[in-house]
Amino acid sequence: MTPLHVSRVQDKFHDPVFRRSVAIALLVSCFYYLTAKLGFEFALQPGSVSILWMPNAVLLAGLLLTPRRWWWLPIVAVLPVHLASEFQSGVPATMVLSWFISNCVQALIGAVLITQFVRDKPRFDRVRDLSVFLICGAGLAPFLASFLDAALVRFNGWGHSSYWEIWRIRCLSNVLATLILVPFIVVWAKGDFSAIRRSPLGRYLEAIALATGLVGVGLFVFYTERAFAEQGSSLLYLPLPFLLWATVRFGLRGVTTALLTIMFLATTGATKGAGPFLTSTTTNNALAIQWFLIVVSIPLLVLVAVVEERRLAEASARDNEERLKLALNAAQMDTWDWHIPENKLIWTETTKNAFRLTLDTELDRESFYLMIHPDDRELVQEATAQAIKHGKPYECEFRMTPSGGVRWFLSKGKVFFDDDGTPTRMLGIGIDITERKKSEAAIARVNQRNRAILEALPDMMFLQNRQGVFLDYSARDSDNLFVPAEEFLGRNVRDILPPKLANRVLEILETLKRGDPPEIFEYSVPINGEQRHYEARLIVAEGENVLSIIRDITDARQAIQAAQESQEKLLQGNKQIRALAARLITAQESERRRISLLLHDDVSQNVAAIGLAISRLKRKLPNSNEEILTELSALGSQVYDLTTQIRRLSHQLHPAVLEHLGLVAALESHVTEFGHQEQIDTRFKAQVQSNPIPLELSVCMYRVALEGLRNVSRHSGAKSAEVILAEEEDHLTLRVSDSGRGFDVEKAKRGTGIGLTSSEERVRLLKGTFEVRSDGISGTVLTARLPMSR
Helix, strand or coil: CCHHHHHHHHHHHHCHHHHHHHHHHHHHHHHHHHHHHHHHHCECCCCCCECCCCHHHHHHHHHHCCCHHHCHHHHHHHHHHHHHHHHHCCCCHHHHHHHHHHHHHHHHHHHHHHHHHCCCCCCCCCHHHHHHHHHHHHHHHHHHHHHHHHHHHHHHCCCCCCHHHHHHHHHHHHHHHHHHHHHHHHHHHCCCHHHHHCCCHHHHHHHHHHHHHHHHHHHHHHCCCCCHHHHCCHHHHCCHHHHHHHHHHHHHHHHHHHHHHHHHHHHHHHHCCCCCCCCCCHHHHHHHHHHHHHHHHHHHHHHHHHHHHHHHHHHHHHHHHHHHHHHHHHCCEEEEEEECCCCEEEECHHHHHHCCCCCCCCECHHHHHHHECHHHHHHHHHHHHHHHHHCCCEEEEEEECCCCCCEEEEEEEEEEECCCCCEEEEEEEEEECHHHHHHHHHHHHHHHHHHHHHHHCCCEEEEECCCCEEEEEECCCHHHCCCCHHHHECCEHHHHCCHHHHHHHHHHHHHCCCCCCCEEEEEEEEECCEEEEEEEEEEECCCCCEEEEEEECHHHHHHHHHHHHHHHHHHHHHHHHHHHHHHHHHHHHHHHHHHHHHHHHHHHHHHHHHHHHHHHHHHHCCCCCHHHHHHHHHHHHHHHHHHHHHHHHHHHHCCHHHHHCCHHHHHHHHHHHHHHHHCCEEEEEEECCCCCCCHHHHHHHHHHHHHHHHHHHHHHCCCEEEEEEEEECCEEEEEEEECCCCCCHHHHHHCCCCHHHHHHHHHHHCCCEEEEEEECCCEEEEEEEEECCC
16 A cells, blocks of 8 residues: 555544544444344244344435445445344345345435435434435335345245235335334434433433333233234224323434334234234234334324424524514614504503603604604605505604604514404514714715715726626726726626736735735736736725726836837947947057057157267367357257157057066056156055966056056145055956045046046946045045956
């Protein structure tokens, strides 16, 4: 057995219904065995059908006490005991199995028919349930099953009786057993024994007296040795008073127990050769016993059902009367009685107090009308006249003006007629509804205010139940509805909304619980040929119903879409600008390199050649011309200075050391030169493992470092600065810091200078980050960070 099967078996044994069904099946098997042994004792002759066969009735009672899905339990439980009881009696195996089949068929026919017409467990204290049992369980089931049983007996060659004789004895024996035994078992199995334990001592003494008398009379009648022919049929009436006593005083339990006692006494007496049923042949004697007990049992069972129904009806009537009194007192209702022929109106004390009347005041109809508010008097008169004329219930709301102000009353009544159709009296109640009217007026004002609020709100509201049926709605403009109101009210969302949207709504309705926050979702549907967008908020309201608040967000959605399109265009423009900036920077670097090479290779060489020419000219002139020599010396110095400036400018535009020796050497050279020129203590640190650094990154970092040092010299007023170049986690980081007075970074970016902006753009074009922090205490820190792998 798999773990899953074991788990299912364990779950069944934890089910109290299953455990109770198993217990009933075990009890049915025990009583089935005992009654089978008794049935063989009641057989007319060896091999014949018993005159009282009770196992079928025991099995039927077990099925009626067990749920349908567990009916197989009693049937399986009685199989081994059936085989044991029959084999011990010397019955052939085929006959044993045949009788088991016929027994089960009778019980199943009766149980199926009874449970089909009686949905609950059958109650024998109701005439309808008892009628179903008598017709289906005690009549039709044995009648049909006896054909099968008699056929099986004849087929197996068991016994010597004819087919119809076997059918008759078998049918009547099973009718008798079912008629008496099944009600006895069911009533006692479902009975409340606590009520018996709470019974007074007198009740116990009465039960003992009844049992003693019934048994004594039964023994006298059914065990007498005198000839029945001499006594006539008068002896059979002796148990009847005791049976009626049990029926009237002890109900179903009493009469079923008494009938079972009489049945056993009559049957055992006949089998022992005693009693009034021994005047003819054995078959006729059995038939007489069966018909006697059937004829006695049916009227008594019907009588007890009628008595019990009347008893229950009287108890229900008393209970209803007490509840009515309690309800009238709790609801502060007043009663009145109008005797129409005498035109006399009788009010209770409570009613007179409500109308501020003295207890000895007597009123007629006209005096009562005078107490009604003039605006409502005609309404009350018309309602009264219609009730008397057509016999309809009288109901009217009106105002009365007793001393103390105006009060509202609800009056209801009914007209009673005599045999000739003449109205004799009208009996009714009056309820003071003044407070209710005040509440209704207050509610009307609140509803009016709420309606005004709803009409002012642009949202639509729909009330639905858990199954998705539209119950109510509120919409300022009916043109905004998906379909007209008359087409969706009272119908399910599946019939109205598109399938996908309807399924979404039903899922939310099923999962939404009280106390949960509103469930929000958006959807789109075509309205008047236009795709509209909505936001739905669903929340539990009015018991278990759900309120849906629908807001039209089409304009907002269109505005968002337009903003997104504008943003996309802006981003596209930014991308184009960045691409242009990248091209400009690249072109700028190329132009700088070209100009640097031009200055270094052409202009610088030409200027140097001029210097050399001046030197040769100076040497050719005589020393006597000192004035010209002085001017030539000055001109040579200017040419030398110009050569130095051109070389420096060439290095600034495109330092050759950056291209040939790398970023570290270029920065170190520039930092050293910057410190000498600006007289600022500038330190340089490098922690770089990659060699060489890509030229594109080197150029970017070199330009950023130059711009940072340029800001140090121009704006900071610092005495020291530091440049750090480090390679960290596949990133190249440049940090330029000083100890100066700082500056406003945002203001500098918005100013006319483009140094910081250009540096930031260079870094971002290479997917890096650029940050400048500056204050008057810690100075300025410029940080640029570029990814090494691109």
